[in-house]
Amino acid sequence: xxxxxxxxxxxxxxxxxxxxxxxxxxxxxxxxxxxxxxxxxxxxxxxxxxxxxxxxxxxxxxxxxxxxxxxxxxxxxxxxxxxxxxxxxxxxxxxxxxxxxxxxxxxxxxxxxxxxxxxxxxxxxxxxxxxxxxxxxxxxxxxxxxxxxxxxxxxxxxxxxxxxxxxxxxxxxxxxxxxxxxxxxxxxxxxxxxxxxxxxxxxxxxxxxxxxxxxxxxxxxxxxxxxxxxxxxxxxxxxxx
Numbered sequence: 001x002x003x004x005x006x007x008x009x010x011x012x013x014x015x016x017x018x019x020x021x022x023x024x025x026x027x028x029x030x031x032x033x034x035x036x037x038x039x040x041x042x043x044x045x046x047x048x049x050x051x052x053x054x055x056x057x058x059x060x061x062x063x064x065x066x067x068x069x070x071x072x073x074x075x076x077x078x079x080x081x082x083x084x085x086x087x088x089x090x091x092x093x094x095x096x097x098x099x100x101x102x103x104x105x106x107x108x109x110x111x112x113x114x115x116x117x118x119x120x121x122x123x124x125x126x127x128x129x130x131x132x133x134x135x136x137x138x139x140x141x142x143x144x145x146x147x148x149x150x151x152x153x154x155x156x157x158x159x160x161x162x163x164x165x166x167x168x169x170x171x172x173x174x175x176x177x178x179x180x181x182x183x184x185x186x187x188x189x190x191x192x193x194x195x196x197x198x199x200x201x202x203x204x205x206x207x208x209x210x211x212x213x214x215x216x217x218x219x220x221x222x223x224x225x226x227x228x229x230x231x232x233x234x235x236x237x238x239x240x241x
Contacts, residue, residue: 038085042067047146048132049107049115068106074098076227089121090128097224104225107134115143116232118225122217124210126151129160129217133169133184139229142184145169147214157210168201174222181223186215 039056042063046054051062071082074097084103092100105117114137121130131147145166152158159165172184182199188211189202203211 044146044148045105045117045132046107048117048134048144049109050144066108068108070104070106072102072104072225072228074100074102074224074227076229076231078228084119089119089130093121093221100224102224102228104228105132113137116225116229118222120147120217120221122213122220124149124152124160124213125157125207126153129210129213131160131217133218133222135174135229139233140173140175142169142172142174149210152207152210155206157204157207159204159207160210160214165201165204171198172201173198181226183215183219183222186211186218 039059043054043056043059045067046059046062051059054062069084071079071084071087073079079101082101084105087101087103089103092102103119105119107115107117109115115134116137116139117132117134119130119132121128123129127150129147129149129152131145133145134143135141136143147160147166149158149160152160169184174181174183176182176195176199182195184201185193185195185199186201186203187193188208193200203215
């Protein structure tokens with residue numbers, strides 16, 4: 001009996017000690033994990049402005065010196081008391097547009113050109129999809145885009161993460177000639193649509209649901225920024241100039 005009690009007490013003590021050690025180890029690793037998540041985010045943002053194959057230190061330096069992160073709302077106002085790092089994008093995109101806090105990253109190239117990078121988040125076939133869309137300073141032309149996913153099917157929906165799909169977005173327009181919002185539409189190559197090729201990207205063969213999810217994601221995530229873009233156009237390109 002004494003032997004059994006001792007064994008149980010010893011096992012319980014070892015379990016508690018192991019749990020404490022694991023908790024301490026997890027806490028000690030958190031800063032490094034958070035730093036890696038932040039770096040991965042920075043690298044993906046920079047990919048949307050066609051900066052690829054960057055080393056970690058290069059990405060950090062460019063992001064620190066050439067990217068301004070702001071939060072805006074659907075009325076076009078910058079929210080100085082908000083930080084993009086404090087936002088959970090998947091929560092924001094599910095709110096009505098008028099209630100959203102909208103993160104935006106403004107990249108200035110070495111030549112002084114500004115690009116406006118919109119984070120996007122949506123749902124594919126098997127789970128979340130996300131990405132970044134960079135607009136030129138006409139607030140209409142897509143300069144670049146990058147997308148990723150959690151669990152889409154390899155060779156099908158997972159193709160949104162491949163360069164061949166993403167490069168289709170370059171030069172596409174989000175606004176019509178009459179200045180109404182169209183978005184960049186992801187549709188089947190054979191699908192009959194009422195918008196021109198300047199708004200059209202071919203969906204993924206065999207990845208219909210992921211393509212539709214990407215299409216919906218783009219519309220849902222880009223449109224709330226339009227008021228901000230209109231204000232920026234007015235300040236950057238005053239009427240008559």
